[in-house]
Every structure is written in C-alpha cells, then in structure tokens.
Amino acid sequence: MEQELQSSHHYIFLVVILLLPLLAVKLRRRNHGKNPPPGPWRLPVIGSLHHLVGALPHRAMRDLARRHGPLMLLRLGQLPVVVASSPDAAREVMRTHDAAFATRPRTATIRELTRDGLGVAFAPHGEHWRQLRKLCVTELLSARRVRSLRRGREAEAANLVASVASLSSAPAPPKPVNVSALLATYVTDAIVRAVVGDRISDRDAFLEKLDEGVKVAAGFSLADVFPSSRLARAFSGAARRAQAHHREMTRLMDGVIEEHRQRRAAGAGNEEEDLLDVLLRVQKEGSLQVPLDMGTIRAVIIDLFGAGSETTATTLQWAMAELVRHPAALRKAQAEVRRVLAGESRVAEDALPELRYLQLVMKETLRLHAAVPLLLPRECQEETRGVLGYDVPGGAMVLVNAWAIGRDAAIWGPDAEEFQPERFEGGGAGAEVDFRGTDFEFVPFGAGRRICPGIALGLAVMELGLASLLFHFDWELPGGAAPEELDMAEGLGISARRKSDLWLQATVRVPVPNI
Known part of the structure; x- marks a missing residue:
C-alpha cells in the first residue's frame, strides 16, 4: 500500500512537471504574451484590497513583497498598483526607467485638491512641471536661498526653546510638555517665515486645514479605486471632502497673500526676499514659458507648506522619541552640542556643520522613519518592459516602499530594525x-x-530644532518611566507620523535667553 502511494505521488509530480510549460503558455496567453510582476491572489471586484485591511499600507506591502518579490503587482479595485520594495527595484523605477515613471497619477481626489492649479508635487510630467521644477531648484529652494532665510529659522528655534522652558518650569516640579505639538508649531512657523516672511494671523485655522489636506490626500476614495464607476463617484465622501477643503484652502491662501502684500506696502521692502516675493516677482517678469497665474502660485505655496511642515515635524518627533528611547545616544548627542557651543547662549546655524553625531542621528531617523514611507505615487505613462524582467502595464500607479528598503536586513544587517x-x-x-x-x-x-x-x-529646519532642544534641556519620560516603555506606534496617513503625541519632561541645563 505504501509503495502504491509513493508511486502515485511520483506520478502526480511527473504530470505537474510536464504540464508546467503548458500552464505557462496558457497564462501568457491570458496576459496577451506579457509578463506582469507577480502578486498575491485577488478577489472579484476588490482585487487585492483585502490584503491591506487592518495594517499600515507600507507594512502590509513589505510583508507581501517578502512572499511575492521586490517588484509586485496589486490591484486595488480597478487600479493596478506596482510596488518596488528593494534597492534594485527602486533603481529601475527612479533611474533606469525614470522617464516612463516620472508623471503623477491624477486620481479623483487629487483632481479635486488641485482644481485651482498645479504645483510641483502633483503636476503631471510635462512643460508645466519642468518650469516649476526649474524655479524651485534655481530660485525657491536653492542652497543660497535657504541660507538667506536662516534668521527666520533661528528666531523660531528661539521661540521653541522659550516655549519648552515656560511650559515645563511652572509650577514646580517640572511638568511634561507635548513635544509633538511644540515641534509642529516650530516647523510650521519656520516654513511660514521662509515662504511669506512673517507669521500669519490665522495660523491655527491654517494649521488645521494643512493637516486635513494631508489626510485627504493620503486616502483612496471609492472614485480613486473604481474610476470608471459613476456610482463610486456619486458616493465618494473623500471627493466631497476634497472639494470643501479646496474651497477653504483657497480662501485662507488668498488671505495670506493679501496680508503679505499689505506688509510689503507698509514699508517692509528692504527685507530679504521670501519665497512668495520670488513667485510674485517671477510672475511680474513673465520669465517662465508657462504662465504663473495665481492658482499656480497658491498651489506651489501649499506644496511648500504641506510637504515641508508635515514631513519635517514628523521626522523631528521620531528623532526625539528615538533619542529618549536610547539614553546612550541621547547623552552622546547632547555632549557634542554642548561642547561645540560651549559659552554660547543659543544655537546658531553656523555651528550645525560641526555637529557630526547629530547628523548621524538625523540620517538614522530618516532610515527608520521615512516621513513618506511609500513616497509620492508615480504613474507608468505607457507599458514598460524589462523592469526587473517584468512588464509594467500602462496607467499603473507605481509606489516605492522607502520604509521597507530602509529596514531591509539584507542591506542593513540583522540589527536593521534598531536605532544605531x-x-x-x-x-x-x-x-x-x-x-x-x-x-x-x-x-x-x-x-x-x-x-x-x-x-x-x-534639513536646516530639522537640524536647528533638534540641536536647540538638546543644547538647552535634558529629557526623560514623565513619571520615571523606563525608556523602553515609550510607545513607538505609527499612525495611518501619507506620512508615517506617531500614533500618539510625544510627551516628555524637560529640565533646563543651559539657560534660555529672553526673547
């Protein structure tokens, strides 16, 4: 009996081996001779969506890639999504076939958010994007321009440490402070100063709308994953939220621009050009081949505010959390800052290049906590063959899992998940x-x-803020909690922000000067 079973197994195995080429031919015919990337099994209508339920997308996609390969094809409803999860796959997407994947998908949600005009972040690849990209590289965000705006950053860093000192010192004993909230305010005010030269009067409403816009842009609505369905468009709450957000953001942006113009008209014209000044000057000169209308100016400013504020604040929060969770690294970073700045009353940007260990801390934070873990999505403009040996279908959304690559043990070693x-x-x-x-x-x-x-x-905003906090204060968890007890859970969104606010106890070590 046992011999018969063994013979039966051998027979079945032989049949499978012989049939494999026929099965492969049949699959190729089903795919019209194409070779799409592998992926997990799908359900009717929803496709691969069930594989992402109950987990953060970048984590779920990392786990799927471990089973299906570094270039993987998912289908979210009607939307084909290709995910690159290794350095080789990322190189194929962002260098070898960069031109084929250089545009942005125009989902229903993104169309609503950018109805008034397109900035550099979500613009499709083309002349409009090329002109705005050139403007950013040569004028708005050049190294020279960033250096010229340092006084505003230093002023906001001074406000940050003054706020920490004030909130933590009264009444005694020291009170825990919400570091997440303070860092969000610092980063936003620093970016706002860079963009419009001063703070804005309706800052709280502006902050709230920026945060709402990030959340809306992060999600997939029914209309995004079922673009051909009129029913999905009709019942898409995200699209309606995007419309309402666009209207309110336009109103707030018009107020910011008008406030800026009034301030300049009142005699502030001798100050260094801020980024809005540059945009208005370029608009007046008409030096761009693509007209720089007010809708485009608003869109560029929203890009600068939204991308710069959210990602920078998120990274700073993770840096502080990781340092508090690793006291030896915290002491090493503090010792360096205080040695380099001995005798100074505050941190100046001139000293930042000397803070070598602090720069390592920032790099390690960016590796473990990529602020936008799947980067901004790209779109395959036409069918592209030979991407790690596979054919990427035209119209597919393409994601690069920077978070998974940064934690890959094959690259970073068995301690890839550790902060070092x-x-x-x-x-x-x-x-x-x-x-x-x-x-x-x-x-x-x-x-x-x-x-x-x-x-x-x-980087300038992050390094200055972190150095200032480490220079003036010692840090620990409230109530004498052990460092390993700190909650490091991530929240859901386009950025990998902390799930809960970071509350720490600060003790002044270097006196905070009066502002």
Missing part, C-alpha cells in the same frame, strides 16, 4: 550611503526627476 546612528560612521553598514538620490538603499526623499526639491530647507 553609528552605522553611518566609518566602517558601519551605511558609512558610504547618502539620502540625496544616488544610493537606492536609502531613499527617504526619493530620487530621479521626482526627488524632493526641498531637502536643504527641511
């Missing part, structure tokens, strides 16, 4: 790796044509 800034020192796994778009093992800002143009501004 020293890995970027000489001899470490990341010693020769940088995040400015040339090393595909580390792409928190993307790469290629669509790399984030605001890296210099974001």
Whole structure:
C-alpha cells in the first residue's frame, strides 16, 4: 500500500512537471504574451484590497513583497498598483526607467485638491512641471536661498526653546510638555517665515486645514479605486471632502497673500526676499514659458507648506522619541552640542556643520522613519518592459516602499530594525550611503526627476530644532518611566507620523535667553 502511494505521488509530480510549460503558455496567453510582476491572489471586484485591511499600507506591502518579490503587482479595485520594495527595484523605477515613471497619477481626489492649479508635487510630467521644477531648484529652494532665510529659522528655534522652558518650569516640579505639538508649531512657523516672511494671523485655522489636506490626500476614495464607476463617484465622501477643503484652502491662501502684500506696502521692502516675493516677482517678469497665474502660485505655496511642515515635524518627533528611547545616544548627542557651543547662549546655524553625531542621528531617523514611507505615487505613462524582467502595464500607479528598503536586513544587517546612528560612521553598514538620490538603499526623499526639491530647507529646519532642544534641556519620560516603555506606534496617513503625541519632561541645563 505504501509503495502504491509513493508511486502515485511520483506520478502526480511527473504530470505537474510536464504540464508546467503548458500552464505557462496558457497564462501568457491570458496576459496577451506579457509578463506582469507577480502578486498575491485577488478577489472579484476588490482585487487585492483585502490584503491591506487592518495594517499600515507600507507594512502590509513589505510583508507581501517578502512572499511575492521586490517588484509586485496589486490591484486595488480597478487600479493596478506596482510596488518596488528593494534597492534594485527602486533603481529601475527612479533611474533606469525614470522617464516612463516620472508623471503623477491624477486620481479623483487629487483632481479635486488641485482644481485651482498645479504645483510641483502633483503636476503631471510635462512643460508645466519642468518650469516649476526649474524655479524651485534655481530660485525657491536653492542652497543660497535657504541660507538667506536662516534668521527666520533661528528666531523660531528661539521661540521653541522659550516655549519648552515656560511650559515645563511652572509650577514646580517640572511638568511634561507635548513635544509633538511644540515641534509642529516650530516647523510650521519656520516654513511660514521662509515662504511669506512673517507669521500669519490665522495660523491655527491654517494649521488645521494643512493637516486635513494631508489626510485627504493620503486616502483612496471609492472614485480613486473604481474610476470608471459613476456610482463610486456619486458616493465618494473623500471627493466631497476634497472639494470643501479646496474651497477653504483657497480662501485662507488668498488671505495670506493679501496680508503679505499689505506688509510689503507698509514699508517692509528692504527685507530679504521670501519665497512668495520670488513667485510674485517671477510672475511680474513673465520669465517662465508657462504662465504663473495665481492658482499656480497658491498651489506651489501649499506644496511648500504641506510637504515641508508635515514631513519635517514628523521626522523631528521620531528623532526625539528615538533619542529618549536610547539614553546612550541621547547623552552622546547632547555632549557634542554642548561642547561645540560651549559659552554660547543659543544655537546658531553656523555651528550645525560641526555637529557630526547629530547628523548621524538625523540620517538614522530618516532610515527608520521615512516621513513618506511609500513616497509620492508615480504613474507608468505607457507599458514598460524589462523592469526587473517584468512588464509594467500602462496607467499603473507605481509606489516605492522607502520604509521597507530602509529596514531591509539584507542591506542593513540583522540589527536593521534598531536605532544605531553609528552605522553611518566609518566602517558601519551605511558609512558610504547618502539620502540625496544616488544610493537606492536609502531613499527617504526619493530620487530621479521626482526627488524632493526641498531637502536643504527641511534639513536646516530639522537640524536647528533638534540641536536647540538638546543644547538647552535634558529629557526623560514623565513619571520615571523606563525608556523602553515609550510607545513607538505609527499612525495611518501619507506620512508615517506617531500614533500618539510625544510627551516628555524637560529640565533646563543651559539657560534660555529672553526673547
């Protein structure tokens, strides 16, 4: 009996081996001779959506990629989505075939959010985008322009440490402070100063709408995943929220621009040009081949506010959380800042290049906590063959899982999930790796044509804010909690923000000067 079973198994195995080529031919015919990337099994109508339920998308996609490969095809409703989850796959998307994947998808939600005009972030690849990209690189976000705006950043860093000192010192003993809220305010005010030269009067409403816009842009509505369905469009709540958000954001932006014009008319014309000044000057000169109308100016400013504020604040919060969770790294970073700035009353940007360990802390934070874990989506403009040996269908949304790549043990070693800034020192796994778009093992800002143009501004705001907090204060968890007890859960959104606010106890070590 046992021999018969063994013979039966051998027979079945032989039949399967012989039939495999026929099955492959049949599958190729079903795909019209094409070779799409592999992916998980699908359900009728919803496709692969059930694989993402109950988990953060970047984590769910990382787990699926471990089973199906570094280039994977999902189908979210009617929408084909290709996910790149390795350095080789990221290189194919953002360098080898960069031109084919250089445009942005125009989902129903994005169309509503950008109804008034397109900035650089969501503009399709074309002349409009090329002109705005050139404007960002040469005028708005150049290294020279970022340096010229340092006084505003230093003033907001001084406001940040003054707020921490005030909130934590009264009444005694020191009270815990909401570091998340303080950092969000610091980053927003620093970006606002860079863009419009001063704070804005309706800041709280503006902050609320920025946050709402990030949440709306992050989600997939019914109309996004079933674009051909009139019923989906009719019942898409996200699309209606996007319409309402667009109207309110236009009203707020018009107020910001008018406030800026009145301030300049009142005699503030001798100040350094802020970014809105540059946009209005370029509009007046008419030097762009694409007309710079007010809708486009509003869209560019919203890009600068939304992308710069959300991602920078998120990264700073994670940096502080990781340092508090790793006291040895915190002490090392504080010792460096206080040694370099000994005798100073506050942190000046001139000192930042000397803070080598702090820069390692920022790199390690960006590796573990890519602020936009799936980067901004791209779209395949036409069928593209030979992407890691596969054919990517035209019209597919293309995502790069920067979060998964940054935590890949095959690249970063068995301690890839651990916070170790020293890995970027000489001899470490990341010693020769940088995040400015040339090393595909580390792409928190993307790469290629669509790399984030605001890296210099974001880093300046982050490094100055972190150095200021470490210089003036010692930090610990409230109530004597152990560092390993700190909640490190992520929230759901386009950015991998903390799920809960970061509350810490601050003790002044270097006196905070009066503002």
